[in-house]
Every structure is written in C-alpha cells, then in structure tokens.
Amino acid sequence: MNMTRNVSVVAIAALMASLAAPAMAGDTITVASWGGTYQEAQTKAFFKPTADALGITIKEDTTNGLDDVRLQVTGNAVKWDITELGADECARGSKEGLFEKLDYGIIDKSGINPKLVHDDWVGISYTSVVLIYRTDVFGDKGPKTWADFWNVEKFPGRRALSGSQATETLSVAALAEGIPIDKVYPVDIDGALKSVDKIRGHVDAWWTSGAQAMQLVKDGEVDMASIWNGRAGTLKKEGAPVSFSFDQGVLTADCMVIPKGAKNKEAAMKALAMFVSPQLQANLPLYVDNGPVNEKAFETGKIPPERIKDINSAPENVKKQVLQDAEFWRDTLVEATEKFNNLVQQ
C-alpha cells in the first residue's frame, strides 16, 4: 500500500515536472461535469490532485450536455475551459466545430482506445448499460441476456428500457436479435427498430434519467430493466434485491473537450492531460463505478485486484461488452432517434 502510494507520488511529481510551466501558477480554470456523486468522485480523483499538482485553481460547474456548450460557443459567452459530454455528443459537437483542437504533445493518449482519441475530443470514463433484474422475483434464474429480456414467455414480468437514449436501446435491441457483440456496430437501425417493435408492448416504462431507472427498479415498479452500471451498483450497495453483470453490456464513453474560445486554453490542456493520465484515471474507480478510460490505470497498482473485476472497463469486462461507436451515431442519431420516437411514443 505504502509502496503504491510512493510510486504514485513519484509519478505525479514526474508528470508535474514535465507539465508545469512557471507561468501557470495561479491560473484558474472552470470544469463542468454532470454533477452528483459522479462529479464528487471526479473532484477527488481528478480535479483536486490536478489543482494541487499544477498550482492552479479548478472551479466546478455542472452541464446539461451539448446544448450548453453550443449556447456558450455560438453566443460568444464561453464560461468553461473544460467540459464533459457523452461521446456521441463530442462527435456531433466536433462536426459542428464547437471545440478547440487538443494538443497530443501535451496529452498522452497511450492507453486510451483510439476510437476515443480525436482532434478535438478525448475519452474520460466509461459507463455501461447493463441488464438488471430483481432477485426477489426471479431468484438467481433471471434474464441474463437481452434475448432473455425480450423473451416474455420465459421471463414474464414488468420491464423498463431507456426512452431518452435511443442509441443505447437500439444497441441492446440488436443484441436481443442474437447479433454477436463484435457485429453490433454498425447497427442495422431498421433491424434494431423491428426488434424494439417486438418488445414495445411489454415495456411498462421508458425511463428518461438514471435516477428514474434506479427508482423504477428499487421500488419494484419493474422486475427487469436496462440501467447504467453506476446506478445498478448503487442499488446493490443499498441492499436492493437485484443482480446484474457486464455480459452483453453496452460500453458508453464520456469525453472531455475544451469549448471553442475557452479563456484559459493552455491551463485547460495541461489539466486535461492530467485527467487522462493513468495515475489519476486509476483514482476514479476508487470513488465511483465509472471505469477509467485509460487502460494503463489498471497497471498502476492503485486499484485493488478484487475491485478490478467490478470495473466495467477492466480488460476482462471490456471483452464481454459492445463499445458504442460515437462516430456512427454522430451521422445517424437524428434519423434513428426520430424513428425510435415514432415507434415508442404511441
């Protein structure tokens, strides 16, 4: 334990030495994220260590997503130096030209899935969409795969799926059709919609927020649901009778960007480099269930081995899941979402 701490201190010091320019001391940057326990974890894992190491002040704010960035950038009133977004939002915002280019001379991209490293956005953490079921209803013989979830004869019960995240529900619907995890992308949207059409009549709630998904399962309003792994983990910790696994999960990345026209671009770039570094990335799963985006984090020795198996982005778990393709959704999201809404909202 002491050893690993010393190693990390040395590593941070080394990183700091390579990054910290004297001009930076006293700079202030503003970072926006999703708020809640996730942002609290980020504060402990990323923001505070970075502020200490670089000698800057990191102010925090919360975001509602791409709309906020678009509003700030197009309105010439950029408040944030770094903001978090969903990967598909990053891909779309990038197409709209809302972000500053990132300097990969400063940001070390090794260890990050190349699909999440782009000119103007970089991955920061992973969330998984997993299948959760109540053990007081099914015992340990609950639905394990999405095909099970779709099988209403074998697994009668009330169901909930995401209504707001069409991308997630369509990925899951493709898996339910028996498509192997490495063949899900590019998603056959019409095929996936047909699959949604089959289960639509048996869905009792289409959730629109993580909190709602959690409440539906917790209160027994539904017996099985798609849910984000962080919320599922919280339910389990609270002692709710639920079971879930990463089998056939849908890995969704979050990303960070520097909005175009950010006031303190240089400091932001250096802070972002710290956020994605293996040392700080390894801090994240110590506080929250969102997995690190940098797989080198698992080699730092900071994360206890028994914790690693519960982390969605641990190499063992990544193999069982589908990674959402942000660039696929960048080009198909609008059409797919409209079609999905036509199907679901009737």
Add this chain to the structure above:
Amino acid sequence: MSAQSAFHASAGDLNAQSLRADARRESLRLLALLSPSLFLVFAIIVMPIGWLFWLSLFDEAGVLSSANYARFFEQASYIKTFVTTFKVAFIVTGACVLLGYPLAYMLSQLPRRAASICLIFVILPFWTSVLVRTYAWLVILQRKGLINSWLIDLGVISQPLSLANNLSGVVIGMTHILLPFLVLPLYASMKTIDGDCLRAGMNLGAGPVATFRQIFFPLSLPGLASGVVIVFVLCLGFFVTPALMGGGKVIMWAMRMEQTTSLYSNWGAGAALGVVLLVVTLALLGLFQWLLGARATGVWSSR
C-alpha cells in the same frame, strides 16, 4: 343675438380645445408612466418570441426553410405528442372542474373563519415544489405504493392497479397541482355573488336546486371560465409531472421540445414547436373569448 351666440360658440370651442389638450396631456402622461412596463414587456416577451419565430425558419445549415415545420407531418410522433398534449389538457381541466367547483362552492358558503382555514389547505400545496409533490404521488400511486398495498391488504383487489407510469398517473398528478388555479378565481367570483339575489329567488318560490341552477350557477360562470382557461393553458406547457409520472409513454409537447432541442443542432427545431404551441394556444383563447364573451374569460377584460 348673433354677437352673443358667436361669443358662446367661440368660448365653447376654446373650452373644447383646452379639454382636448388636457386629455392629450393626460394620456401622454399615462403613456410615460406605462413606458417602463411596456418596454419590459417588449424586451422580455415580444422580442424573444419574435426571435424564436425567426429562428424557427432556418434549418440546420442556417438556410431559410420550412424543414422545422415540415417535420411535424413527416414524423408521426409529433402529431401524436400534440394530440396527447391536448387530450391530457382536456381531461385534467375536466377533472379540475369536477373537483374544484363543489370545493369552491363549499368554501363560499362556509362562515368566513372556517372558509379561511379551509382555504389554507387549498393554498398550502401551492407553496410546495411541484417536483416534491410529483414524487410524493409516485410513492402513493406506484405498483407497490400506498394505495395498491392498502387495497391488496384489504382484499379489495388482487392485482395492483396501474396508477403510475401511464396516463392516469399524469392526470392525477397534474390535477392536484392545477386545482388551486381553478379554485381560487372561482372562489373569488362566488364570494361576490349577492346573497340577496338567491334569497329573492327563494322568496319567489324557487327550490334550492332551481335557485342554484338559475341564479348561482350562471353568476359563477365568469369565475369558472377564467379558472378553466388558466388551468387549460398551464396544462399545455406542463413538463415535470408528465416526465416523471408518464413512464415515458405520455409525451407532452414541452417534453418534446426538450428532446428536439437537444437532438437537433439548430435552435429552430425546438423553436418551431414553441411557435406552434403558442399559435394554437392563442387560437384556443380566441375561441374561448368568442364562445364565452370577453367578460367570461377575464383574461383580456379589466375585471
């Protein structure tokens, strides 16, 4: 004679002239007094709505087009959402009238002190956050919620009723939140009904039912109409309650606006939805006005 009448005429002229000048000065002064609020209304209501309308005419590439409006007809879900919105608004308004009218009537008949105590119970929920009340309803109505567990324990039902995450949940939640908006104007107008009119009716041989039907009810209509209009219009723009109680199956227009605004990269897509709702709402208000007369709606009149 002619000299005298000429004098009178010119004096009258003079008088009229100065009276007119006076009136002009008066209205200018009034205008000056009004100008800050007129400016405010213009700056924070008229301008943004005009801008919204302007934005709705541009597509994602920033080119003038009708794409934002054409979408309503290309995608079936928009029409469905629109129909759902008005369906919910009608049901909720109806429920508010059925519950609110007897309540307001009772309040208006109670002695002053008792009435003010009862009014507190109407107003108190008014001060509680909509979000809190909606979650409370969720706890009460859901499958393993209070109502279902009581009814099952009492043996009234064997299968839980589906009260939440569907239309009935939305209607119950919204009716609760909007009820005071009907009761308060209705109560106010019922209080102004002159008791002597009712007594006169009774005196002339009308029974209680006839008195109510022929005297009290018509006199309470203006208050009822303004309550109905307020509730109906508020319904059309409701967001929180349908979003939480509808289980994603009852999508109302405001929810659709939120979805559309985040889905499309141009503000026009969401703006078009706003414009459509505004136009339809104004048209409906106009219809109410025409049907019930200016005094009845109370929205434009100085009542």
